[in-house]
Amino acid sequence: xxxxxxxxxxxxxxxxxxxxxxxxxxxxxxxxxxxxxxxxxxxxxxxxxxxxxxxxxxxxxxxxxxxxxxxxxxxxxxxxxxxxxxxxxxxxxxxxxxxxxxxxxxxxxxxxxxxxxxxxxxxxxxxxxxxxxxxxxxxxxxxxxxxxxxxxxxxxxxxxxxxxxxxxxxxxxxxxxxxxxxxxxxxxxxxxxxxxxxxxxxxxxxxxxxxxxxxxxxxxxxxxxxxxxxxxxxxxxxxxxxxxxxxxxxxxxxxxxxxxxxxxxxxxxxxxxxxxxxxxxxxxxxxxxxxxxxxxxxxxxxxxxxxxxxxxxxxxxxxxxxxxxxxxxxxxxxxxxxxxxxxxxxxxxxxxxxxxxxxxxxxxxxxxxxxxxxxxxxxxxxxxxxxxxxxxxxxxxxxxxxxxxxxxxxxxxxxxxxxxxxxxxxxxxxxxxxxxxxxxxxxxxxxxxxxxxxxxxxxxxxxxxxxxxxxxxxxxxxxxxxxxxxxxxxxxxxxxxxxxxxxxxxxxxx
Numbered sequence: 270x271x272x273x274x275x276x277x278x279x280x281x282x283x284x285x286x287x288x289x290x291x292x293x294x295x296x297x298x299x300x301x302x303x304x305x306x307x308x309x310x311x312x313x314x315x316x317x318x319x320x321x322x323x324x325x326x327x328x329x330x331x332x333x334x335x336x337x338x339x340x341x342x343x344x345x346x347x348x349x350x351x352x353x354x355x356x357x358x359x360x361x362x363x364x365x366x367x368x369x370x371x372x373x374x375x376x377x378x379x380x381x382x383x384x385x386x387x388x389x390x391x392x393x394x395x396x397x398x399x400x401x402x403x404x405x406x407x408x409x410x411x412x413x414x415x416x417x418x419x420x421x422x423x424x425x426x427x428x429x430x431x432x433x434x435x436x437x438x439x440x441x442x443x444x445x446x447x448x449x450x451x452x453x454x455x456x457x458x459x460x461x462x463x464x465x466x467x468x469x470x471x472x473x474x475x476x477x478x479x480x481x482x483x484x485x486x487x488x489x490x491x492x493x494x495x496x497x498x499x500x501x502x503x504x505x506x507x508x509x510x511x512x513x514x515x516x517x518x519x520x521x522x523x524x525x526x527x528x529x530x531x532x533x534x535x536x537x538x539x540x541x542x543x544x545x546x547x548x549x550x551x552x553x554x555x556x557x558x559x560x561x562x563x564x565x566x567x568x569x570x571x572x573x574x575x576x577x578x579x580x581x582x583x584x585x586x587x588x589x590x591x592x593x594x595x596x597x598x599x600x601x602x603x604x605x606x607x608x609x610x611x612x613x614x615x616x617x618x619x620x621x622x623x624x625x626x627x628x629x630x631x632x633x634x635x636x637x638x639x640x641x642x643x644x645x646x647x648x649x650x651x652x653x654x655x656x657x658x659x660x661x662x663x664x665x666x667x668x669x670x671x672x673x674x675x676x677x678x679x680x681x682x683x684x685x686x687x688x689x690x691x692x693x694x695x696x697x698x699x700x701x702x703x704x705x706x707x708x709x710x711x712x713x714x715x716x717x718x719x720x721x722x723x724x725x726x727x728x729x730x731x732x733x734x735x736x737x738x739x740x741x742x743x744x745x746x747x748x749x750x751x752x753x754x755x756x757x758x759x760x761x762x763x764x765x766x767x768x769x770x771x772x773x774x775x776x777x778x779x
Contacts, residue, residue, distance in 0.1 A: 273369075274352035279344035280315075281308045284335045310412060312349045316374045317406050318397040331378055348375040372396060401444055523737075530730075537723075576678075 275289040282305045322329045337343030353370040376382035384396050400406045
């Protein structure tokens with residue numbers, strides 16, 4: 270097969286798609302340093318399956334993607350496509366029934382690389398094997414780099430053998446042999462594991478045989494247990510029939526006692542109802558008398574309280590009147606003293622006027638004393654006016670208190686008259702009669718309640734006995750039904766069956 274066309278996109282320095290046609294004869298690429306001549310060779314090596322980033326002059330495989338420049342943005346993928354002439358249909362490429370083969374390798378950032386042949390996804394090993402059958406590849410001696418010629422001249426015999434095998438086009442056979450050896454090793458490992466599995470299956474088989482013997486023994490013991498249970502159930506059934514008759518007798522006796530207790534309780538209930546019907550009128554009459562007596566007692570207490578309050582008010586008014594009288598006498602005395610002092614001061618003033626020319630300091634002292642006397646006289650007059658006003662107010666308050674006392678006394682006389690008009694003895698006697706009737710009714714009601722309680726207890730005992738007898742009868746009936754069902758099942762099991770209709774379990778073998 271012959272290389273005919275190479276296309277690169279985003280590979281290293283080739284940001285835009287670049288097409289290189291490989292014509293017949295020798296195709297050369299010339300240009301200055303750094304123009305990308307080596308990148309073309311490295312694109313072919315990468316397409317042929319190179320996976321070493323160091324061989325591609327980078328730190329990792331994603332470094333072959335165009336990283337961008339000052340005028341162009343970076344790319345997210347790199348893709349190289351090589352077109353081959355497959356018209357001869359030679360080598361392993363014969364499986365691709367096409368005159369032209371397009372081998373494509375694409376790498377994306379963070380996603381890894383992928384291979385395609387004629388648009389179909391293939392493995393990297395398939396591409397490497399395809400180029401190995403063509404006596405070339407990413408590590409082929411046909412790609413001669415700097416220093417490679419000197420290395421071939423000084424190579425060891427083992428390295429020279431690789432070169433001869435590549436020239437003889439048998440490197441693909443070596444790869445296929447390596448794959449066959451890997452498959453044989455895997456098959457050998459599987460056989461060893463299969464032997465281990467067979468040993469485990471033998472152990473499981475022995476365990477299952479032991480379990481089969483245990484199951485057979487279990488079925489035999491289970492049959493004997495079923496027969497013993499059948500005999501036990503029959504014995505219990507016979508004993509239960511005997512106890513059932515005794516239980517029915519007890520049930521009938523309990524029902525008779527229950528009926529008698531119910532009739533006695535009904536009679537006691539009727540007596541209690543009749544006593545309760547007589548009790549409400551007596552209680553109503555007693556309540557009315559007690560309410561009337563309570564109302565009169567409250568009115569009497571209120572009148573006595575009002576009388577005490579008015580008496581206290583009168584005493585307070587008299588006390589204030591005495592105080593005001595005392596104050597008035599004291600103020601009159603002060604006024605008299607002030608008038609005497611004024612008269613004396615007037616005489617002294619006249620004396621001082623006569624001696625004014627001879628004794629001027631005494632005149633000034635007299636004038637000061639006169640002013641103080643006038644001030645004392647004015648203060649005494651004001652105190653006298655206040656005392657007079659207080660005296661008149663006290664007299665009015667005393668008159669008002671006296672009228673209130675008179676009114677309260679008249680009201681007290683009316684209340685005492687009304688209280689005397691009431692027949693307290695009759696009310697007391699009626700209250701005592703009502704209380705006595707109430708006590709008798711309550712005693713009768715207590716007797717009825719006690720009789721009702723005894724009847725209720727008797728009824729509850731009878732009902733408890735009836736419930737116990739009914740519960741025992743139900744248990745006996747349930748036991749009888751279960752025993753009948755077990756008896757039917759045992760009859761069905763013990764009945765001889767057709768030997769031809771053997772159960773499926775007898776045909777199962779472990």
